[in-house]
Amino acid sequence: MQSETDEQPDRSDQVGDAQPSAKKPKADRPRVDKPKVDKVLAAAVDLAREAAESIAEPGTVGEHVGMSPDAERLGTHYFQCTAAGYPGWAWAVSVARVPRGKTATICETTLVPGPDALLSPAWVPWADRLAPGDVGPGDVLPRVEDDPNLEQGFEQTGDDNVDQLAIVELGLGRPRVLSPTGRDAAATRWVEGDGGPAAESAIKSAGKCRSCGYFVPMAGALRAVFGVCANEWSPSDGRVVALDHGCGAHSETDAPAPRPEPIGTPIIDDNRLDIG
Incomplete structure (x- = not known):
């Protein structure tokens, strides 16, 4: 019979006595709140249409295709553009209101391309426009x-x-x-x-x-x-x-440098203009 002072065997390494590890708290993720649809701004369809028609050609503002909230008390109405040269484009009218305001205000009106819009080709720098x-x-x-495709004629290629x-x-x-x-x-x-x-x-x-x-x-x-x-x-x-053939892409010929455009003397000298 063992006394109370006898040492008990250590079972901490046994699976049955293993203590479950505490769960690590999840890292706090930044919470991004999407702007909610403002009822006052969403109802301002007629106001937005008037703004688009004020700058568009007559008859080129089509049906209302939707409204997207951009931020708190800020949204954009979209109208189909029916102009012949702008298929897939839409009129975008941004509206906003002040805190506790019940009236929408026009911020800006512009024409924006949609996913199927007819766009001009991407701009290419003048130095890259010439193609083979x-x-x-x-x-x-x-x-x-410093043409990388050429080297001095006296260099040994070793090939x-x-x-x-x-x-x-x-x-x-x-x-x-x-x-x-x-x-x-x-x-x-x-x-x-x-x-x-x-x-x-x-x-x-x-x-x-x-x-x-x-x-x-x-x-x-x-x-x-x-x-x-x-x-x-x-x-x-x-x-x-x-050997006697040739073209304008010769490695040693050069195009003439363009002359600067002449600038004449201004008719009115702003430095001497006296505004009374």
Whole structure:
């Protein structure tokens, strides 16, 4: 028989005696109250319609399509716009009232686009408006000094494999290669075509392909006369061009700087105008 002073075994690590942990209180979340619909403002449909009709063309304010509460004692009425050039647009009339006021007041009236509204294209900066294929005969692009697609002609690229190039030049690995007759026929077509020296863009261009950084010479016997254009801004991009061909997207030509618009002497000098 054990005495009262005998130590009892520790059962705190037993599952049956484990005490349930207290639940952590939930973190307080910021409460955002949505504005309630103001009865006085919601009833001001006729007042809002009059405001819209006061600035709209006659007959272009259609049916009332709804009212949305914007804040306490502030809301906006929407009316369908029936103008021919504004499908999907709506007249928005903001109304408000003072505390304990029973009368709505017009704040502003404007025309807003809806989800199906006809909108103008997104504005594009002038520097980004030119797209590949826009350069025509007689057009000249400005010179890009730090063009990432070009490097100095004396820089070593390290991509040439002399042995592999020799195999390609000899035509090894192909059953047949282009004969002199076929080569001359192709050269004649290319010279007389859009990539030749007689093309309109070549005649109007100050720079020729032989001095352009985007000119990639061809291999074999045609190397001395033809190459491939690698300039996406050129109308000849990806095509065979002659050394004497050219266009306004030459890497080394530059567009003339625009002259500033002349500003004449003002008729009235505001600094000397004496208002009596």
